[in-house]
Amino acid sequence: MRHNAVMFLAAPQPTPVDLQFSLFGIPVRVSGWFWVGAALLGWGICLSFARGDQRQLLQYLVIWMAAVLFSLLVHEMGHALAYRWFGQSAHVVLYHLGGLAIPDAWGRGARRPWQRLIISAAGPLAQLALAAAIVAVLKVGGYAVPFPVPSVGAALGLYEGADIGSRFLFALVYFLLQVNIFWPLLNLVPVPPLDGGQIVREGLLSLGVADAVRIAALVGVVAGAMVAWWGYTHNEPYLGIMFAMLTVSCFQSLSDNTPWQRWN
Numbered sequence: 001m002r003h004n005a006v007m008f009l010a011a012p013q014p015t016p017v018d019l020q021f022s023l024f025g026i027p028v029r030v031s032g033w034f035w036v037g038a039a040l041l042g043w044g045i046c047l048s049f050a051r052g053d054q055r056q057l058l059q060y061l062v063i064w065m066a067a068v069l070f071s072l073l074v075h076e077m078g079h080a081l082a083y084r085w086f087g088q089s090a091h092v093v094l095y096h097l098g099g100l101a102i103p104d105a106w107g108r109g110a111r112r113p114w115q116r117l118i119i120s121a122a123g124p125l126a127q128l129a130l131a132a133a134i135v136a137v138l139k140v141g142g143y144a145v146p147f148p149v150p151s152v153g154a155a156l157g158l159y160e161g162a163d164i165g166s167r168f169l170f171a172l173v174y175f176l177l178q179v180n181i182f183w184p185l186l187n188l189v190p191v192p193p194l195d196g197g198q199i200v201r202e203g204l205l206s207l208g209v210a211d212a213v214r215i216a217a218l219v220g221v222v223a224g225a226m227v228a229w230w231g232y233t234h235n236e237p238y239l240g241i242m243f244a245m246l247t248v249s250c251f252q253s254l255s256d257n258t259p260w261q262r263w264n
Contacts, residue, residue: 011093011100023073026080027091030069037096038068041238045178049171060171067175071127072099075184078126082119097242113205120198124184131180134173138164146174148181186239189227191220191246192253220250 017032042064050057076092079101083090089104101123135158138145144161147153164170188196197220204212224247231240 011102012095023077023092024081026077026084028073028076029091029093031093031095033096034069034094035065038065042068042175045175059168063168063172064175067172068179069094071130071176071179071183074130074180075099075123075127075187076101078122078124079119082122086115086119113202117199117202117206120195120202124187124195127180127184131177134176134180138173146170146177148174148178186227189223189243190216191224191227191243192216192250194246196223197250214254217250217253221247221254224250 012031012033014029015032019030021028039061042061046057046060046064049060072094073092076094076099080090080092083101083103090101091104093100093102135145135147139158139161142161143164145153145158146164147156147158153159164173187194188199190196190200192198192201197216200219201212201216204215209215224243228240228243228247231237231243
């Protein structure tokens, strides 16, 4: 039986409507459920952009799902290419809860903790680098950046410049920044099996800490409970539910002797 956290983030079974292709020689499967999950996640923000116009709502949903697809591909390709760098092949699955870079077989791949730490960090860092590149391109072009954190955007002068002419292009840029700033930061919360939890685990193993797995799980229980509480008290129910489930998985793993299978 797999670890509970892995079961929570397990890849779904193939469906007849799955999209399959190869990117940089890495197999990618986009589950049919990916589109459902992406649409549900973006429904609220697309409603606010559409302002009651049903036709525009569908258009914004298409833009949102395209932004999520591209962003998650960047994230998972970061993991998969890091696997390849250390001699380990992997394939990518995108599904309703996000994405996974799954190693095909453990041979002469990333065996050392510091190598696995780099693999875990590669995904969120790739997304943050994408967000930084988008901001840089807009500023070089003289455009105002629709940065999703007002206090940071104002402090950095990102709102100064020409407006983006197309409302749909504006939405695409906003969605890309939203997904590639907030999502990788959430993924770095130290809750196994999220990337942040794996970074804590591999960092402790690199330092020679014998009980690294248990300590990482304890950190995950505390951090996950805090984020879940924040979600429930700030009208973010999806965030609260997701981290509550991850917290329960971390708590259960404290008495689970099943080895933790690494999926990024």
